[in-house]
Amino acid sequence: MDLSLLSGVFASPWDIFRNLLDIFIVAYVIYRLLGLIQGTRAVQLLKGLMILLVFSVAASYMQLDMLNWLLEKLWIFFAIALPIVFQPELRRLLEQLGKGSFFKSSSTDVDPQDYQVIIKEITDAVGILSRNRVGALIVIARETGIEEYLESGITVDSLVSSGLLINTFVPNTPLHDGALVIRDGRIYKAACVLPLSNDPQLPPQLGTRHRAGLGITEVSDALAIIVSEETGSVSLGRDRKLIRYLDAQSLRELLEKELINDDVKPTLWRRWSRG
């Protein structure tokens, strides 16, 4: 067997180090890029492009000239269309590079003890909102980037307190419409417009607040707590499903399970097990 090729790659310890470093950097950049687009519509586009790439390679290998010609034209079209379609993701990537956050860990490093406090503040607020039949939609962002849905919102950037949560949803105040988003253990934004779910199985009496709460769990791993203005009932949106009619204790237990107990699992495992 001719090992000259390998000897070319591993000529010296410095070459080994250089190649390993090269592989590591490329793998890391791909990992972060995938993390950046995970849960966004860019994933579907990427899958489409992968399929097209497979077709292109197969067509060229089998010398299917007409198909090759067509696919070549399609690639030119995509080269022009992609920067336009991926504009939000590209902008976010450049922003992150500019801020230096691209190279920071993507996991939300919220201490379990801090989450205990946050969960208490949320459940206290939800209890009061529910008893007073004040409609509310609280989203807890986790690892999936949902920035593209938050651009419409108003930045709050405050500690999570039940008082502020309640105040935000008081009818006819500037921030009461839309969703409040908690990210990295802080109230990040209010009055956000979320994507609406088209789930046909959702009971017809549930309107846009519930559809928005469910919608964000369809495009990300975020949790959504919904308080109905009509009935005062509390629901939790998680993994494309709504868990309805929660009392304070079951809401607290579910949040603890999702935010504290689940957090001990490694990040990649959690993503994998969520599919």
Ligand SMILES: Nc1ncnc2c1ncn2[C@@H]1O[C@H](COP(=O)(O)OP(=O)(O)OP(=O)(O)O)[C@@H](O)[C@H]1O
């Ligand atoms: N896309 C959206 N993103 C975030 N919030 C939304 C969105 N669409 C509607 N909402 C919120 O939902 C409110 C309307 O709720 P609607 O009555 O349609 O929903 P519902 O699910 O029946 O809830 P409720 O039981 O509280 O009436 C709006 O005032 C707004 O605050």
